[in-house]
Amino acid sequence: MSGTITLHGVRKAYGPVVALEALDFEIRVGEVVGLVGQNGSGKSTLLKILSGLALPDSGEIRLDGEKIVLDSAAAATRYGIGMVHQEQSLIPNLTVAENIFLDKAHASKRMGLYRWSSLNAAARAQLDKLSVDIPTTILVEDLRFSERQQVEFAKVLAIEEMVDKPPLILFDEPTSLLTPDEIRSLFAQINRLRARASIVFVSHRLEEVLEISDRVIVLTDGRKMAERSTSSIDREELYELMVGRQRVDPAIRNQKRSARESTPLLEVNRLTSHPHFRDVTLRLGRGEILGIVGVLGSGAEELCRAIFGVIKPDSGDVLLDGKVLKINGPRSAVRQGIGYLPANRRAEGMLPGRSLTENAVITFGSEYGWRSCILNRRREREVAQNWMSRLKVKMNKASAAISSLSGGNQQKIVLAKWLLAKNLRLLLLDHPSRGLDPGARDDLFEVVREQVSNGLSVIFVADTIAELLDLSDRIVVMRDGEVTAQFEPSSGTLPREEEIVAAMV
Numbered sequence: 260m261s262g263t264i265t266l267h268g269v270r271k272a273y274g275p276v277v278a279l280e281a282l283d284f285e286i287r288v289g290e291v292v293g294l295v296g297q298n299g300s301g302k303s304t305l306l307k308i309l310s311g312l313a314l315p316d317s318g319e320i321r322l323d324g325e326k327i328v329l330d331s332a333a334a335a336t337r338y339g340i341g342m343v344h345q346e347q348s349l350i351p352n353l354t355v356a357e358n359i360f361l362d363k364a365h366a367s368k369r370m371g372l373y374r375w376s377s378l379n380a381a382a383r384a385q386l387d388k389l390s391v392d393i394p395t396t397i398l399v400e401d402l403r404f405s406e407r408q409q410v411e412f413a414k415v416l417a418i419e420e421m422v423d424k425p426p427l428i429l430f431d432e433p434t435s436l437l438t439p440d441e442i443r444s445l446f447a448q449i450n451r452l453r454a455r456a457s458i459v460f461v462s463h464r465l466e467e468v469l470e471i472s473d474r475v476i477v478l479t480d481g482r483k484m485a486e487r488s489t490s491s492i493d494r495e496e497l498y499e500l501m502v503g504r505q506r507v508d509p510a511i512r513n514q515k516r517s518a519r520e521s522t523p524l525l526e527v528n529r530l531t532s533h534p535h536f537r538d539v540t541l542r543l544g545r546g547e548i549l550g551i552v553g554v555l556g557s558g559a560e561e562l563c564r565a566i567f568g569v570i571k572p573d574s575g576d577v578l579l580d581g582k583v584l585k586i587n588g589p590r591s592a593v594r595q596g597i598g599y600l601p602a603n604r605r606a607e608g609m610l611p612g613r614s615l616t617e618n619a620v621i622t623f624g625s626e627y628g629w630r631s632c633i634l635n636r637r638r639e640r641e642v643a644q645n646w647m648s649r650l651k652v653k654m655n656k657a658s659a660a661i662s663s664l665s666g667g668n669q670q671k672i673v674l675a676k677w678l679l680a681k682n683l684r685l686l687l688l689d690h691p692s693r694g695l696d697p698g699a700r701d702d703l704f705e706v707v708r709e710q711v712s713n714g715l716s717v718i719f720v721a722d723t724i725a726e727l728l729d730l731s732d733r734i735v736v737m738r739d740g741e742v743t744a745q746f747e748p749s750s751g752t753l754p755r756e757e758e759i760v761a762a763m764v
């Protein structure tokens with residue numbers, strides 16, 4: 260059995276929204292297929308269909324020419340298909356071994372009871388395939404994010420022994436929370452595996468897609484708009500195919516950047532919050548963008564949370580406009596003109612059951628009549644919709660539930676919520692581009708720059724060094740809770756990537 264999976268004329272609609280249309284797609288063993296597309300273009304829908312979580316409305320899926328029906332995750336497993344989920348699907352209070360075999364019938368389970376030694380040995384064998392030495396008896400909740408992802412990967416690989424065909428492994432943005440070293444080791448694992456599996460790799464990071472994939476498919480509005488071998492296309496061309504316009508070279512934009520001489524809006528003096536960060540001192544001018552970068556555990560995210568009042572500092576102080584900021588929690592931060600876009604937007608940034616407009620106006624509705632006797636819904640809607648169209652939110656109608664949007668479009672709504680604030684002075688953006696397609700990220704940065712030129716000050720925790728250099732006026736590097744370097748390119752020149760990396764690790 261060769262294990263080729265083909266999709267023929269697949270269509271999937273959610274009510275009036277067509278997520279996939281007339282999709283033909285072939286995935287062959289021995290190759291990695293990169294899947295890219297703008298937010299809302301149908302990538303997650305395609306992964307759901309392949310992993311048995313959604314059924315197409317029409318069209319067929321075939322394995323080596325034979326029609327198959329993927330009507331549940333278990334059915335997908337039977338055909339050797341597994342997904343390494345972006346939002347991990349492991350159960351925290353079970354061990355690594357239990358998680359790897361949780362969804363599978365296994366010889367180590369008899370009448371509902373585990374034979375632990377054989378279960379652990381079987382789990383070890385799966386982890387060994389990835390050259391990972393995580394103990395099989397440890398609870399998943401005690402693992403780092405990247406280790407949990409390895410367990411997810413091993414869990415999918417365990418399918419290999421259950422079926423007589425090479426597995427199809429689906430990766431949904433696997434690198435977004437990994438450090439550069441962790442990405443290298445994931446790629447090495449994929450490269451070792453590729454001869455005996457087929458792989459679909461979904462990501463917004465075009466350089467990574469081009470590096471790891473043999474072929475790349477571009478989805479636009481649910482349709483396959485291009486399919487190329489990665490040796491025949493470069494990043495700029497792929498960006499153009501996806502976004503429909505050329506990318507402005509950040510180097511050109513940076514040349515235009517002039518040093519901003521300004522009185523500080525924010526001064527952070529020796530701020531400490533155990534165990535997150537220590538002795539952090541920095542200043543942020545009016546109309547300035549301060550980029551912070553650091554690997555997981557650097558304390559950068561917690562610093563933003565402390566300024567917004569989510570985390571209580573142990574010592575040090577924060578001055579806003581020369582006055583000591585009393586940080587009594589997010590409510591008082593909002594009153595003082597501080598906004599915060601959390602990294603975990605689904606959990607912290609939105610009300611899933613509410614509509615797009617309600618989510619957009621939830622914080623500042625009162626400014627547009629939210630709390631007045633006569634609810635000024637129309638005004639609210641107008642302002643919210645103005646931002647939604649500026650951020651190019653792909654939606655059916657503004658009254659739809661936010662949960663019906665694609666991940667990237669949900670994020671744009673959470674950002675719109677802050678841009679609606681009339682008194683916004685300081686915006687804290689924690690990994691703002693995570694989940695956004697490259698075009699949407701450039702649009703977002705453009706909106707941020709525009710607001711900054713109107714006097715807004717921004718602290719942003721960057722996802723990658725490239726975007727850090729793209730957006731920041733000044734740069735702070737953090738490691739293990741401390742500031743390890745500050746770069747002030749007042750002459751218009753930015754630090755070199757190696758200088759930043761050296762301070763990060």
Ligand SMILES: Nc1ncnc2c1ncn2[C@@H]1O[C@H](COP(=O)(O)OP(=O)(O)OP(=O)(O)O)[C@@H](O)[C@H]1O
Pocket residue numbers: 273276277278296297298299300301302303304305653654662663664665666667668694696
């Ligand atoms: N459960 C749902 N109900 C209604 N519409 C949905 C649902 N799931 C997806 N959609 C719509 O289907 C389209 C495709 O969404 P999908 O999540 O597949 O996009 P995506 O390419 O994965 O986007 P992103 O890059 O933002 O994650 C979008 O317009 C989205 O709003």
